[in-house]
Amino acid sequence: MNKMFAQYTDTQLWQAFTTGNKEALSYIYLQHYKYLINYGIRLYSKEEVVEDCIHDIFTELWQRRKSTTHLLSIRLYLLKALRNKIYSYLKKQQTSLDVNLYTDNYHFTVEYSFEENLIRELGDEELKRKLVCALNQLSARQKEAIYLRFYNNLDYEQIAMVMGISNQSIRTHVYQAIKLLREKLAVELTLVALLLKLL
Template sequence: MQLKANFDHWEEVMKPAGFNNLMDSNALEAANSAGTLTLPNQIQIWVDFKNGDKKALSFIYQATVKSLFNYGQKFIPDKEIVADLIQDLFVELWNQRERLSNTTSIKYFLLKSLRYKIFRYLKRNKDVFIKNGISDDYNFELVFSHEHKLIEDGFAEEQKKKLALALTKLSKRQKEAIYLRYYNNLSYPEIASLMLLSEQSSYNLISKALKVLHKHLLHYAYLFFLIYCFC
């Protein structure tokens, strides 16, 4: 997708944040560490963004791009497609900024918006994805990174196998709920809204997932490792 033409001076705004190197892991890490969205400052940042402040746009991108990219890849393995969808999302938000509602959680707002775009993209391109073994309506793959420093520090091979096996016991919706709760720190109401569930259903989904993990991982020490390896 060629989308940069929709936003004047796109490179000027996003280059400091590494947007043109979205698929480069070092650029992602640098962008992700460049800003932290916390209350109350993110409320003001969002107001500034809605008022047309390009610095606020760049800051929001820097503070959220890694989370968005990682989340998107859980649905679509193709890095270029995910990068294009994220770029498209920021273009659309900028063009529609004056009509956006207020939010107390920019990260939640962006994750929800990206999820919607991903599902629309999968629907429009379902033949291609089905051909490649990817569901066109709901696909969420959760794996741990073998490059994570905890594994490099000597996590036992048997424990790695148990972790991988435990993940296969979760449904795709359970994987997503766990990921949103423990890697992205979303609240239960936010998870419910994002996944189109009732709040009670989001509690139940995560509770059942934790029981499955506990059963197969023996104790919650493994779960903490699981959480840190979702990147």
């Protein structure tokens, strides 16, 4: 992997990719794959399908590289593209559940892998159990918004762009989710934020 790209801004990296630099595309893939696969399998649990969707996105990106537009955030672009790709896949499957990622009729799976050093810091298995229980009471949209906010560090406007709903709706979803988590856990907001960082 070309270490030179580590110094690039997203704009510079994207420009290198659009001019036909395959190493730039590889760097983008390696830098964002973990975030894409982790997000995708929460929208749709079949990992092989999500992997195929990610592969298709990068294949299409390379084929359309000369016509792609200027952008500021590569991860934002890729997350939105993956959500749309999975939605298209589900629509083609015409499942009996009629899953639609742009209505409230979908599932968003949340699983937590607590890092050992942070487990030692928190030292409270009961609190972590309560967190998972409280998260399971959130709607799919609330879970997804919380996930994008804390795992991908997206702001409200960016989350709204990825999920295809209004900025105000995202703020409401996150506010209501945090309020519920604080009530269920009876802990300070800073601890809720710390726990959510462990996604």
